[in-house]
Amino acid sequence: MPKTLVSLALTAALALSLPASPVRADERTEQWVGAAIMLGIVGLGIHASRERDRDRAAEAATRDVAPLGDHVWIERPRHRNALPQECLRRYRTQTGVTRLFDGDCLDQRFSGAAHLPLSCALTVRSGGRFESGFRPRCLRDAGYRLAGH
Numbered sequence: 001m002p003k004t005l006v007s008l009a010l011t012a013a014l015a016l017s018l019p020a021s022p023v024r025a026d027e028r029t030e031q032w033v034g035a036a037i038m039l040g041i042v043g044l045g046i047h048a049s050r051e052r053d054r055d056r057a058a059e060a061a062t063r064d065v066a067p068l069g070d071h072v073w074i075e076r077p078r079h080r081n082a083l084p085q086e087c088l089r090r091y092r093t094q095t096g097v098t099r100l101f102d103g104d105c106l107d108q109r110f111s112g113a114a115h116l117p118l119s120c121a122l123t124v125r126s127g128g129r130f131e132s133g134f135r136p137r138c139l140r141d142a143g144y145r146l147a148g149h
Helices: 002-017 025-061 103-109 136-141
Strands: 065-068 072-075 088-093 096-102 121-126 129-134
Touching: 088 121, 088 129, 096 103, 096 121, 096 136, 103 129, 129 136
Parallel strands: none
Antiparallel strands: 065 072, 088 096, 096 129, 121 129
């Protein structure tokens, strides 16, 4: 569409600039003004076309998929804060059962483990051992979620 619009405007500008009869001095001025107006219209058409191209490029950059090569698309992970289910463990303590995301498991299976909020960390004593992890509710409140949910 933009190419058609530009070619139509260019054709109109050329048609108006060619004299159909002998030209007098005052008609020549009118033709120069007409040609300048047509060139302005063509320039606006080109500018609008380039702006649409920039908008499309910006929209493509914010999609959930990223182009790789000409026609291959790779899905980006939609949820960077999805914690693996297999790291959610239950520990028996003196006060009952406590659920925690195991810190060692998260280090192995979750790439953002180093950025988890330390305010959610908790150490409990279970079966004579100390177990460290992260409280699920605290992580949920911080924007993390369980993968698949």
